[in-house]
Amino acid sequence: MIGENLKKANISYYEILESAKETIELEYKDELRLEDLASKYNLSKFHFHRLFKSYFKVTPKEYFERLKMERAAHLLKYTNATIIDIAFEFGFNNHETFSRAFKRYFGSNPKHYRRNEYQEKTHKNRGYVKDSDQEDIEIAGPVVQFINEINVAYIRHIGDYKRVNKTWIKLVKLGLIYDILNKDTKLLGIYYDDPDITQENHLRFDACFEI
Numbered sequence: 001m002i003g004e005n006l007k008k009a010n011i012s013y014y015e016i017l018e019s020a021k022e023t024i025e026l027e028y029k030d031e032l033r034l035e036d037l038a039s040k041y042n043l044s045k046f047h048f049h050r051l052f053k054s055y056f057k058v059t060p061k062e063y064f065e066r067l068k069m070e071r072a073a074h075l076l077k078y079t080n081a082t083i084i085d086i087a088f089e090f091g092f093n094n095h096e097t098f099s100r101a102f103k104r105y106f107g108s109n110p111k112h113y114r115r116n117e118y119q120e121k122t123h124k125n126r127g128y129v130k131d132s133d134q135e136d137i138e139i140a141g142p143v144v145q146f147i148n149e150i151n152v153a154y155i156r157h158i159g160d161y162k163r164v165n166k167t168w169i170k171l172v173k174l175g176l177i178y179d180i181l182n183k184d185t186k187l188l189g190i191y192y193d194d195p196d197i198t199q200e201n202h203l204r205f206d207a208c209f210e211i
Contacts, residue, residue, distance in 0.1 A: 016041045016051075017055050019041070020040075020041065020060070021056065021063070025192075028064055028068050029068070029089065032064045034048070034060060034061070037060060065101075068090050069102060070194075070197050071090070072089075072090055072102060072110070073102075073197045074197060075089075076110055076114040076117065077114070083098070083099075083111065086098070086110070087099075150186070150188070151211050152188060152208035153171075153180070153208065153209055154207060154209075155206070155207050156205070157204075157205040157206070158202070158204060159200060159203060161195060161205060164205050167205070168189075168207045171207045171208075171209065181209055185210055186210040187209050188206075188208040189206070189207055190205065190206040191205050192206075
């Protein structure tokens with residue numbers, strides 16, 4: 001009931017919870033202390049915990065642990081970092097503790113997960129081998145650019161990435177209504193999660209335009 005009334009009754013609660021969620025997303029590698037997070041917003045840990053769970057349907061710890069495990073899975077899948085180094089990076093004292101936590105979330109220990117992901121990636125790559133009868137197609141590789149900080153207005157999309165167009169339409173309509181969007185405005189899309197790792201209902205995407 002509290003979650004339903006946050007936006008209507010007190011916008012500051014909405015802002016506090018969104019800010020807290022962003023803090024967890026940025027600092028998921030560090031140890032999560034509920035007391036520290038709550039005191040940042042001058043709330044008791046019990047009140048903060050109750051508000052967070054009511055609004056986001058998960059506890060701060062559950063959200064924190066999910067992000068940590070998904071990032072660990074990302075490193076297992078895309079890097080050659082050793083399992084023990086990944087364990088230490090995310091605050092685990094040893095390989096066994098990390099393996100148990102990882103298996104609880106993914107149903108597989110880190111070693112088997114990495115091996116299965118490697119095999120899956122190899123299988124997918126075979127499907128991209130060019131047929132000798134096909135014409136040569138040049139595909140540009142990714143480009144990494146460093147840009148200055150940009151202030152943006154954004155709407156967050158949660159769910160299937162194939163449906164982000166609805167979020168873009170909503171954002172553009174609001175930009176036009178408030179007369180802060182024109183043909184020269186920069187549009188940016190930010191993807192946060194790997195759909196091969198994160199469950200579809202947790203995928204995060206921000207549709208943004210520069211302000």
